[in-house]
Amino acid sequence: MHTYDTLEQWLAHCENLHPTTIDMGLERLRSVAARLHDGAGLRFDCPVFTVAGTNGKGSTCAMLECMLRHGGYRTGLFTSPHLVHFTERCKIDHQPLDEATLCRHFEAVEKARGDTSLTYFEFTMLAILDALAQARLDVVILEVGMGGRLDAVNLVDTDCAIITSIDVDHAEFLGDNREDIGREKAGIMRAGKPAIVSDPVPPHSIIEHAEAIGADLWLVGRDFTTGGDQQQWNWQGRGRRYPALAYPALRGANQMLNAAGVLAALTALRDRLPLPAQAIRLGLAQVELPGRFQIVPGQPALVLDVAHNPHSVAALVANLDAMPYYPVTHMVFGAMADKEIGDMLQRLHPVVDKWYFCDLPTPRAASSDQLMQHWQQHCAGQSRIVPSDASQHASPRAALQAAIAAADPADRIVVSGSFFTVGDVLSEPLPKLSAPHMPGLPD
Incomplete structure (x- = not known):
């Protein structure tokens, strides 16, 4: 078993463990996760949101985190890739986890993996999931790296899946059309759990998969709607309405679709994570995400x-x-x-x-x-x-x-x-x- 003193050394170690950068599949990950902490495994004792899609994932995660924090919840967030520092990928209450703490979780993964080979993304993601699982959080938000069905993040059973806009990207792994890609993204859904789709024209494969497994599907225009003018907008869906909302602080016309999906997700889990309207409004007004317009x-x-x-x-x-x-x-x-x-x-x-x-x-x-x-x-x-x-x-x-x-x-x-x-x-x-x-x- 290798051990290192700094995060930089651990990251260099992770870069050389697997023959390929991307290796789709969850079998190796599941075996390592099950061996963590002498067989205690990886488990979350709080609600988990999982966010997949081609574009809009980071913005969706940022708005969701900001609203929940303003509601008084202790949040954990995993996103990728990072812009400047690796520690951006793991935040607790919006603060990057310190390198010394991350190193301890890298060591736990190294001990658990034995001779199992993991990619850079798999190893680092597993260490971050372990950190979040042990941080006594009220809610966790996980951003899918690529795809959904076979992405490492899908190791965790979600309580609410969110699928943002769908388009062709990573075609060599996910398919060269929206239907195939939508089918891969839909893999994060779980039977009986809410599945929010914020793409206004989703691939039919997403709807088919949700119906096949019995997920609680929320679609724009059917289960939630938006409206508004140049000054404000409103959201309505399944017994809840938010009128006269300020537009998200994140710039761009596409952000209202992302925000609508977030409100649907919070409404779907309102029995477990009740939020006052003021938390929604503050979250929209104060959300920040560098590098998005x-x-x-x-x-x-x-x-x-x-x-x-x-x-x-x-x-x-x-x-x-x-x-x-x-x-x-x-x-x-x-x-x-x-x-x-x-x-x-x-x-x-x-x-x-x-x-x-x-x-x-x-x-x-x-x-x-x-x-x-x-x-x-x-x-x-x-x-x-x-x-x-x-x-x-x-x-x-x-x-x-x-x-x-x-x-x-x-x-x-x-x-x-x-x-x-x-x-x-x-x-x-x-x-x-x-x-x-x-x-x-x-x-």
Whole structure:
């Protein structure tokens, strides 16, 4: 059995235990989880929400956590991937768990696994689940890493499943169409337990699976509805109504769908986790999630968004279109090589004037040279953009510095394409931007 003193050493150890990065299946995990703590195993004594989907999972988890905390509950949250620090993946009452405590749970997993091989995600996720299970929490929120049916998070039986928007991503593992992907996501549902679907047009495979196992399915438009105007919105469903709600503090039109799913989930478990309306309102008003259409104050305008597939990029474009007019949009872009890069670039192309392609610090990433080739194939020569409007850089921060140097104060800079792209920019203090000019005041 190996043992290490620091979290960095444990993470390095986890990277070298399994021959592949992703290995779908739960058999190995179940055997290790059962051996934890000399056979006592892994068990949660509080309600568990499990959140799956292609996009919107992080926002859904953040809103759910914020509302429950304002309701006085002691919350535990597992999310992935992280932006800057690994400890972001495990939060108790919104605070990252300290490294020393995490190390003790890594050691427990190492002792329990024996000669069983685990991937990086499986090992780290199991250590975090163990930490949450022993933290005497009132409620736990788990974000699925990929898929659902065979994802490591599905080791835990959920009390309420939430499925956000569904689109094609990770096609090599989940399928190349929404029906196959929906079937995989639906694997987090449990018989007799609430299953909330916030996608307004869900794949039929999700509905079929819920009916087949006897899950308590909640669908938008049937079991809960929303309405509103520019100032406020309302939610109604299954014997409960929330009128005159403020829009979520997380920016973007897609966030209301995520919030609607959260309210459905809380309504479904209201007998076990009763919440006053004020907790709902405070949760909507105060929720924060870095890197999700995050607008940094100053000039030029700076937008950080982790959109990393065509569906989330389409949402980003819609949100950028809804912003005020900017003469020039500068795009800092880095992406994983296994993504549909051409499709992403084509969707972004209409709102981008200057591109800054960057390398990322992971072997999975497409190089800036590969990104440039994709751009030349799919976008170069179209409309107003000319070859001189695209450049290559060694890192997202270097690309951002170049964009700031080239941008006028009235311009807009967007950083997107991957968690790694936004995470690298946030890993150090952001470059100082000038304060926005207030009309009627001297510069």
